[in-house]
Amino acid sequence: MLNRYDRGMAPTPPRRRRLNPLWRGLVEVAFIVFLFYSNLLMGEFTRSNRDAKTLAFAIHDVLTPTNFAIGLASALIGYLIFEFLRKRV
Secondary structure, three states, X not given: OOOOOOXXXXXXXXXXXXXXXXXXXXXXXXXXXXXXXXXXXXXXXXXXXXXXXXXHHHHHHHOOHHHHHHXXXXXXXXXXXXXHHHHHO
């Protein structure tokens, strides 16, 4: 096949920027906290829906400082475990 372009004119592939480790860690921890809260909210809404309670009641019941501390601690532990496994494997 005939190459019609000079090497100097070859298109450069777009470079993908990587997040620096701090931002990547923050995004991963936030995602784990999101998953924790969504799971907690689904369970609470299912349980409280039997008593004809609203979604607002379930959200109010789930968003507590204790649940936030548990979610954040779990997210940090999960992040550290996944980082360890990512570097090991």
